[in-house]
Amino acid sequence: MAGIGFELRKIQQGNSYLSDLTAYIYGAMVSSGPWLMSVLCLAILGLVGANTMGKQAHDIFRTTVVYIYAASLIFVGFFQMVTTRHLADVLFEKSADRIARIYFTAFCLVLCTGFPLGTAAVSFLELSIAYRFLTLTLFMLVCVLWIHMIFLSALKDYKTIFNAFTMGTAGSILGAWALEPIWGLEGFLLGYTCGQAVLVFILLGKILAEIPKDTGFWDVGLVQGFRKYWELALIGLLYNLGIWVDKFLFWNASDSRLITPFLRTHDLYDAPVFLAYLSIVPAIALFMIKAETIFYEHYRTYYAKIISGQSLRTILEEKRIMTGVLREGIRQLLVIQGGVTGLCLLFSPSIVRMARLSPLQEPILRICLVGAFLQSLLTILIIVLFYFDFRKRVLAVTTLFLAGNTAMTWASIQLGLPFYGYGYCYSCLLALTAGGVLLSSGIRDLEYITFAKQPIA
Amino acid sequence: MHDVCFLLEGSYPFVAGGVSTWVHNLILALPELRFTAVCLVPKTEGLGAPKYDLPANFDYVVLPLFDDEPLYKRSGKIKPRDIEHIRTLHHQARNGEYSRLQQAFSLFRANNVPLYDIIHGRRSWALFRELQEQYGGDDSFLDYFWTFRFTHLPIFQVLQSEIPPAKVYHSISTGYAGLLGCLARLTTGRPMLLTEHGIYTRERKIEIAQAKWIPENRRSSLRVHRTLSQFQELWVRVFETIGRMTYDHADHILTLYSGNRDLQVREGADPSKIEIVPNGIKLETFKGLKPTDYPSPAQSSFTIGFVGRVVPIKDVKTFLRAIKTAAHSIPEIKALIMGPTDEDLKYYEECLALVKQLELEQHVTFTGKINVLDHYPNLDLIVLTSISEAQPLVVLEGNCAGIPCVCSDVGSCRELLEGRTDQDRNLGPSGIVTPVADPLATSKAIVRILSDYRLRRQMSQAGRLRVKTFYRESRLNEKYRTLYQKAIRQKDGEETPWQE
Numbered sequence: 015m016a017g018i019g020f021e022l023r024k025i026q027q028g029n030s031y032l033s034d035l036t037a038y039i040y041g042a043m044v045s046s047g048p049w050l051m052s053v054l055c056l057a058i059l060g061l062v063g064a065n066t067m068g069k070q071a072h073d074i075f076r077t078t079v080v081y082i083y084a085a086s087l088i089f090v091g092f093f094q095m096v097t098t099r100h101l102a103d104v105l106f107e108k109s110a111d112r113i114a115r116i117y118f119t120a121f122c123l124v125l126c127t128g129f130p131l132g133t134a135a136v137s138f139l140e141l142s143i144a145y146r147f148l149t150l151t152l153f154m155l156v157c158v159l160w161i162h163m164i165f166l167s168a169l170k171d172y173k174t175i176f177n178a179f180t181m182g183t184a185g186s187i188l189g190a191w192a193l194e195p196i197w198g199l200e201g202f203l204l205g206y207t208c209g210q211a212v213l214v215f216i217l218l219g220k221i222l223a224e225i226p227k228d229t230g231f232w233d234v235g236l237v238q239g240f241r242k243y244w245e246l247a248l249i250g251l252l253y254n255l256g257i258w259v260d261k262f263l264f265w266n267a268s269d270s271r272l273i274t275p276f277l278r279t280h281d282l283y284d285a286p287v288f289l290a291y292l293s294i295v296p297a298i299a300l301f302m303i304k305a306e307t308i309f310y311e312h313y314r315t316y317y318a319k320i321i322s323g324q325s326l327r328t329i330l331e332e333k334r335i336m337t338g339v340l341r342e343g344i345r346q347l348l349v350i351q352g353g354v355t356g357l358c359l360l361f362s363p364s365i366v367r368m369a370r371l372s373p374l375q376e377p378i379l380r381i382c383l384v385g386a387f388l389q390s391l392l393t394i395l396i397i398v399l400f401y402f403d404f405r406k407r408v409l410a411v412t413t414l415f416l417a418g419n420t421a422m423t424w425a426s427i428q429l430g431l432p433f434y435g436y437g438y439c440y441s442c443l444l445a446l447t448a449g450g451v452l453l454s455s456g457i458r459d460l461e462y463i464t465f466a467k468q469p470i471a
Numbered sequence: 472m473h474d475v476c477f478l479l480e481g482s483y484p485f486v487a488g489g490v491s492t493w494v495h496n497l498i499l500a501l502p503e504l505r506f507t508a509v510c511l512v513p514k515t516e517g518l519g520a521p522k523y524d525l526p527a528n529f530d531y532v533v534l535p536l537f538d539d540e541p542l543y544k545r546s547g548k549i550k551p552r553d554i555e556h557i558r559t560l561h562h563q564a565r566n567g568e569y570s571r572l573q574q575a576f577s578l579f580r581a582n583n584v585p586l587y588d589i590i591h592g593r594r595s596w597a598l599f600r601e602l603q604e605q606y607g608g609d610d611s612f613l614d615y616f617w618t619f620r621f622t623h624l625p626i627f628q629v630l631q632s633e634i635p636p637a638k639v640y641h642s643i644s645t646g647y648a649g650l651l652g653c654l655a656r657l658t659t660g661r662p663m664l665l666t667e668h669g670i671y672t673r674e675r676k677i678e679i680a681q682a683k684w685i686p687e688n689r690r691s692s693l694r695v696h697r698t699l700s701q702f703q704e705l706w707v708r709v710f711e712t713i714g715r716m717t718y719d720h721a722d723h724i725l726t727l728y729s730g731n732r733d734l735q736v737r738e739g740a741d742p743s744k745i746e747i748v749p750n751g752i753k754l755e756t757f758k759g760l761k762p763t764d765y766p767s768p769a770q771s772s773f774t775i776g777f778v779g780r781v782v783p784i785k786d787v788k789t790f791l792r793a794i795k796t797a798a799h800s801i802p803e804i805k806a807l808i809m810g811p812t813d814e815d816l817k818y819y820e821e822c823l824a825l826v827k828q829l830e831l832e833q834h835v836t837f838t839g840k841i842n843v844l845d846h847y848p849n850l851d852l853i854v855l856t857s858i859s860e861a862q863p864l865v866v867l868e869g870n871c872a873g874i875p876c877v878c879s880d881v882g883s884c885r886e887l888l889e890g891r892t893d894q895d896r897n898l899g900p901s902g903i904v905t906p907v908a909d910p911l912a913t914s915k916a917i918v919r920i921l922s923d924y925r926l927r928r929q930m931s932q933a934g935r936l937r938v939k940t941f942y943r944e945s946r947l948n949e950k951y952r953t954l955y956q957k958a959i960r961q962k963d964g965e966e967t968p969w970q971e
Binding site: 326 | 592595
């Protein structure tokens, strides 16, 4: 109990003019971190599996896992932000005793809708019953994993998250490696699933130990939250769809490859784009540290000055400092992530060689590195927009991102190999530019939004 | 069309009290006129039923000041030209100039100002920022903002409200009702009368000053020692401005006594427009309660009446201390404290403790809420030690019955006891005025009246004559009947000589 007691007190000290959005902000980050871990895990398994089990079997496994991550991220995206926001509201009201029932409700919503959807999806697979059963199990586990991340992020228990992921990833790799010789493809998937199960159950145990005991199991407020925060449900869905839509289009392009009915892959596009994602770890990590320490402090000071009855001059001065800090943070981010991406671009021939990619994929890797760099900025921009509760603006940005990525990726496929990856890159640029404009106009109008837009009563 | 339209803020017919009863009696006394009223209330919700049996010649409409629903009826954006009008209006109002008022009113009347936009829109926000920067200074922006909203929402509601057609508008206070009066005056061209019982602007000022840092009623709380913060100043300024606006647009101003007139003049009313019309009582109810040859020289035991609720503002404790001192000179003295004791139980208990401490158990009785009329025949003196009063009817009732009074020097007490006009003063005093919260002076006055039967007789007779001549309720009703008739007859564009 010590952990949550302390953290909740810290969150509650704010008495902020708007609700406390801390937990909410971190909810938005959930999708990036674990996904990167999964990409890493797949890369290592690629080295293990391809050698022992043969290319066809490993392709089936890899594609299955990628599909599961894509489907679960998009699916849970619909629930994720509403749940995190509702959780933040409840914590702000200081009714920490309701966390458990929110957790159970979210759990129940995701399982009850996810199970029929997952069952329907695996019925398309022309693979053994055992394999399909394992696929469904893994899908449900990963869905639950995303729900756990919401609550653990709210608790800001990064240490547990990191440890659990390390153990889970290690378990998956070991399990797949150990079980493949016995049961072949099914064994490989079973081993991987066991590792993920270890991860999910460590987190489950941690959550159950940390959240206060509660007598209720159902939280009506969460269900109502989907009405109240309908933008968030849409944002979660559209943003994750936007991240994946270029892959979907490529999997269905004329030069894609059918591995087994329903599972498709694009040999040229997939590997560079996932590889490029790994390059943005520094940006995400840096922003988490930055947001936690400096920007967030000034953000709170700004609202604290309003509440404590400061003059407009003081408030505006604080805003100036806050935007200055934000600008400085972004500048540092550009320098560091720009440096990392630059190095990756410089050494892209070596990366292509090390990852055993075809030289044809080098241009795709390059443009995807730039795209990933822009996407990291976009993610951070969206988080900052969420800080100010600009939900409609985020919805506009994510819709634009999805539409742009769909249209431009489709166009790039029509234009042929030299243009692969440009759709993704330019849609990130487009959404980033629009988001930047919306953020700066929002900050300029911050007092107007904070005051004049308040309801009368 | 109605003859008279009252503009009532937080009173008749939903709140019982002095002003409400006054309105009620006036409507009953003038059955030949058709009355209507706009009743300004905080919210429609929880309003409850009228507290009075509504007379047949009266109906009303309700105008809720803080309901947000009607605000959102109109959409659209306010035009820059209209914002310019509002800006000029604000700058002028600060200098007591209202030439733009009619223009601004017609803006609201002509649906040119979508209220949603004026509350939440960008142009009005920019204007708010500009005015805040100019006048708001460096105090809490948050408080300033909410004060602005709190004070201006009712203004917006008033400005867009329907005004029932009538031949004369009669506002019973300044404030938002007064603003509605200005609006009625300017849009219909019909005369607007203003009657103030208490001085609205002044009462709000005291409230605002007390709201923050005077935690309990203190005797000297009528004076504000600390400077007000910027948002409190905004608050005060809004009421001052509306008050001055109402005084300027009222055709005729009436109040109860000269102390009130002085306050009105200080708040910006034109003295030549003000007329004093004191409240009156029904003579038949009170006259002849004491024998005409009262008092007799032989009387040695006396009963003193204190008529009022047992609350701090009536300062019962000073009365008790005065009785203690008086009882030394006149041992056979009884004091009846006639009024409800359950309004401030803590204060009541303090008073009981004081009775005990002063060993007054033999002398003092708390009767609770009773019909005072039954007790007037037995009273020899009425004492009033209030910290604040307007025109206390108990003094008139007592005097009418032939009972002299000792009163603290508040409200109209001095003119009630010593006379207001020369003719009135020539009748002689009908009691003694004492300083506020002065037990010794009060006891001296009590002893002086009770120990001198000739003085008592003089005062008794002077009181009867004074009330009969100047404080008949019928006189008040006649006064208003004449005023209303003048106003109703007034043709558009004509001036009526209001003062007699």
